[in-house]
Amino acid sequence: MVDKILLSHGNGGKDTQNILDKYIFSKLPEYLKKTDNGVGLDHPDDGAIVQGKIVIATDSHTINPYFFPGGSIGTLAASGTINDVVMMGAKPLAMLDSIVVSEGFPLDDLDKITTDLINVLKENNISLVGGDFKVMPANSMSGIIINTVGLGIVEKNPIVDNILDGDVIIVTGNIGVHGALIASLQYEIESTLKSDVKPLTKLLKLFNDFPNDIHAARDPTRGGLAATLNEWAQLSNKMIVIEEKEIPIPEEVKSVTQITGLDPLVLANEGVAVLSVNPSASKEIVKELEDLGFEPKIIGKVIQPTNHDNEKLVIVRTEIGGAKILEMPSGDIVPRIC
Amino acid sequence: MVDKILLSHGNGGKDTQNILDKYIFSKLPEYLKKTDNGVGLDHPDDGAIVQGKIVIATDSHTINPYFFPGGSIGTLAASGTINDVVMMGAKPLAMLDSIVVSEGFPLDDLDKITTDLINVLKENNISLVGGDFKVMPANSMSGIIINTVGLGIVEKNPIVDNILDGDVIIVTGNIGVHGALIASLQYEIESTLKSDVKPLTKLLKLFNDFPNDIHAARDPTRGGLAATLNEWAQLSNKMIVIEEKEIPIPEEVKSVTQITGLDPLVLANEGVAVLSVNPSASKEIVKELEDLGFEPKIIGKVIQPTNHDNEKLVIVRTEIGGAKILEMPSGDIVPRIC
Numbered sequence: 139m140v141d142k143i144l145l146s147h148g149n150g151g152k153d154t155q156n157i158l159d160k161y162i163f164s165k166l167p168e169y170l171k172k173t174d175n176g177v178g179l180d181h182p183d184d185g186a187i188v189q190g191k192i193v194i195a196t197d198s199h200t201i202n203p204y205f206f207p208g209g210s211i212g213t214l215a216a217s218g219t220i221n222d223v224v225m226m227g228a229k230p231l232a233m234l235d236s237i238v239v240s241e242g243f244p245l246d247d248l249d250k251i252t253t254d255l256i257n258v259l260k261e262n263n264i265s266l267v268g269g270d271f272k273v274m275p276a277n278s279m280s281g282i283i284i285n286t287v288g289l290g291i292v293e294k295n296p297i298v299d300n301i302l303d304g305d306v307i308i309v310t311g312n313i314g315v316h317g318a319l320i321a322s323l324q325y326e327i328e329s330t331l332k333s334d335v336k337p338l339t340k341l342l343k344l345f346n347d348f349p350n351d352i353h354a355a356r357d358p359t360r361g362g363l364a365a366t367l368n369e370w371a372q373l374s375n376k377m378i379v380i381e382e383k384e385i386p387i388p389e390e391v392k393s394v395t396q397i398t399g400l401d402p403l404v405l406a407n408e409g410v411a412v413l414s415v416n417p418s419a420s421k422e423i424v425k426e427l428e429d430l431g432f433e434p435k436i437i438g439k440v441i442q443p444t445n446h447d448n449e450k451l452v453i454v455r456t457e458i459g460g461a462k463i464l465e466m467p468s469g470d471i472v473p474r475i476c
Numbered sequence: 477m478v479d480k481i482l483l484s485h486g487n488g489g490k491d492t493q494n495i496l497d498k499y500i501f502s503k504l505p506e507y508l509k510k511t512d513n514g515v516g517l518d519h520p521d522d523g524a525i526v527q528g529k530i531v532i533a534t535d536s537h538t539i540n541p542y543f544f545p546g547g548s549i550g551t552l553a554a555s556g557t558i559n560d561v562v563m564m565g566a567k568p569l570a571m572l573d574s575i576v577v578s579e580g581f582p583l584d585d586l587d588k589i590t591t592d593l594i595n596v597l598k599e600n601n602i603s604l605v606g607g608d609f610k611v612m613p614a615n616s617m618s619g620i621i622i623n624t625v626g627l628g629i630v631e632k633n634p635i636v637d638n639i640l641d642g643d644v645i646i647v648t649g650n651i652g653v654h655g656a657l658i659a660s661l662q663y664e665i666e667s668t669l670k671s672d673v674k675p676l677t678k679l680l681k682l683f684n685d686f687p688n689d690i691h692a693a694r695d696p697t698r699g700g701l702a703a704t705l706n707e708w709a710q711l712s713n714k715m716i717v718i719e720e721k722e723i724p725i726p727e728e729v730k731s732v733t734q735i736t737g738l739d740p741l742v743l744a745n746e747g748v749a750v751l752s753v754n755p756s757a758s759k760e761i762v763k764e765l766e767d768l769g770f771e772p773k774i775i776g777k778v779i780q781p782t783n784h785d786n787e788k789l790v791i792v793r794t795e796i797g798g799a800k801i802l803e804m805p806s807g808d809i810v811p812r813i814c
Binding site: 140141142143144145146147148154157158161162165166167169170171172173176177178179185186188189192194195196197198200202231232234235236237238239240241242243244245246248249252253256259260263264265266267268269270271272273274275277278279280281283285287289291 | 478479480481482483484485486492495496499500503504505507508509510511514515516517523524526527530532533534535536538540569570572573574575576577578579580581582583584586587590591594597598601602603604605606607608609610611612613615616617618619621623625627629
């Protein structure tokens with residue numbers, strides 16, 4: 139019997155779910171999983187809703203290396219939490235950051251990291267209203283952890299993920315880029331990949347233009363597309379069928395995954411959204427995404443399960459006509475993000 | 477020239493202020509230090525106010541050892557953030573927690589810690605609406621860090637710390653207990669001390685009963701009473717005079733500080749508030765604090781500085797009739813909280 143924390147417990151997939159179920163969710167009475175007129179741990183999503191209109195999200199960001207082509211842990215910490223707020227249909231107004239850094243951490247690096255973080259806030263007109271700063275002794279930590287909190291206000295309707303039969307699944311851009319880049323750095327594979335990390339605030343216009351047609355929105359970070367789609371299938375008791383050939387995976391991502399044996403669908407993305415939308419509006423949504431500068435692709439759809447054996451399943455139809463189950467990620471997360 | 481992070485940068489006093497000024501505050505334009513109709517980094521306090529009524533606070537909690545008489549890092553993480561929300565005059569409604577734990581951390585310990593955290597929430601009817609869970613490899617961290625976020629709604633008036641001439645300074649209980657306990661554990665000094673860690677939600681009744689008379693409220697955690705009083709003096713350009721003999725310091729705290737050479741006024745408190753109140757209401761406030769079960773003491777007052785030399789100063793009048801300046805803590809924080 140396992141009596142210690144394993145790296146796999148942090149994979150953002152099945153093992154993390156098990157830990158959270160056992161050590162947190164099961165100890166909380168239902169009425170304390172959300173506030174009145176809110177959404178919380180009763181319905182896991184990118185963020186929580188409090189009092190109908192307030193969205194709050196938080197994440198503790200760790201990454202190795204903390205500088206990478208396209209950004210740094212500072213860019214990541216700001217963008218990741220902004221995106222969690224946006225994915226709830228809310229306009230981010232304020233952020234708080236708690237930095238935990240180890241004794242001996244280079245001040246030049248801290249300088250670059252906080253500049254990156256603040257630049258994302260400036261570009262998106264989001265205020266930094268508070269935070270914390272702690273130093274850990276060198277014998278108990280090495281590196282930096284940045285926790286960010288995002289607060290936003292729902293503009294029209296909140297997007298509380300609930301996929302419906304017939305929904306069309308859209309990704310707003312290339313899949314696997316950030317994860318493949320980090321893998322290439324950790325495995326020392328030469329590549330010209332650049333992280334896709336960026337805030338997705340431009341999507342708010344789409345969400346406001348289609349207030350009733352976007353049934354779910356998520357940024358598939360840790361655990362990748364596989365984790366997001368499996369969570370949606372579980373939340374709504376649906377089956378999702380994805381067409382492998384429609385998933386936009388850049389050649390460089392494919393070559394990193396071929397060398398490493400990684401599945402691009404479990405790799406983290408940091409500047410992509412997945413949407414589950416009303417089929418009757420899907421063409422217009424794709425058009426507006428293109429107008430907003432995204433490169434959207436319809437990759438699959440939501441199916442009414444015919445029986446208990448296929449509900450909560452995510453199926454990938456392969457290019458050669460077969461079909462395989464896309465599992466919730468489990469075991470060690472590779473590349474490790476920290 | 478220092479080019480690396482030192483432990484003293486995390487002391488919650490002068491060195492932390494310098495780091496935050498250089499690497500965060502100076503990079504932010506004024507308009508991004510708060511939201512419209514809000515209070516943020518423009519006016520450092522326990523928490524931030526967004527849109528007039530929403531209070532948000534966050535802290536990353538680390539402590540060594542993470543179990544101690546009277547509680548654990550779980551009790552501390554919940555209580556600390558609840559208290560930051562309460563000190564702004566807001567009723568805490570929701571919390572989020574981000575746990576970062578190292579590979580190899582005992583699951584039994586995690587179990588006790590999350591139980592402690594959730595028990596505080598249950599006892600105070602506060603919902604846990606979201607969070608994060610990350611695992612760090614054993615070679616980059618050992619132990620556990622818990623970041624908590626608290627969201628509350630201002631009940632009557634927010635308490636945006638601004639001390640006024642003539643204000644009376646009140647502490648709601650004994651000073652130095654938590655810090656002395658942690659010092660006794662780190663220095664292996666025998667003691668029967670028990671941490672004072674607890675939520676201060678009962679103070680909300682006082683804040684609602686005296687909506688205009690409480691000019692500042694703070695829980696003096698890291699950096700202790702010395703950090704809180706100095707921050708107030710700096711924020712409002714005032715002078716504060718404290719009577720040493722009025723500060724309630726238990727004998728056991730005194731004996732720990734005598735052995736270690738620590739100043740009880742820089743030791744962390746985790747279940748005590750300091751208030752700066754209208755002198756005409758101070759008797760009634762002390763009476764209500766007693767009725768609420770606190771052991772309040774008037775320890776000093778706010779003085780109009782007579783010139784630039786004594787504004788922003790905190791003076792302690794000693795029992796033998798002398799006077800000394802109580803400095804903002806600087807250098808290494810002892811006991812180290814992590």
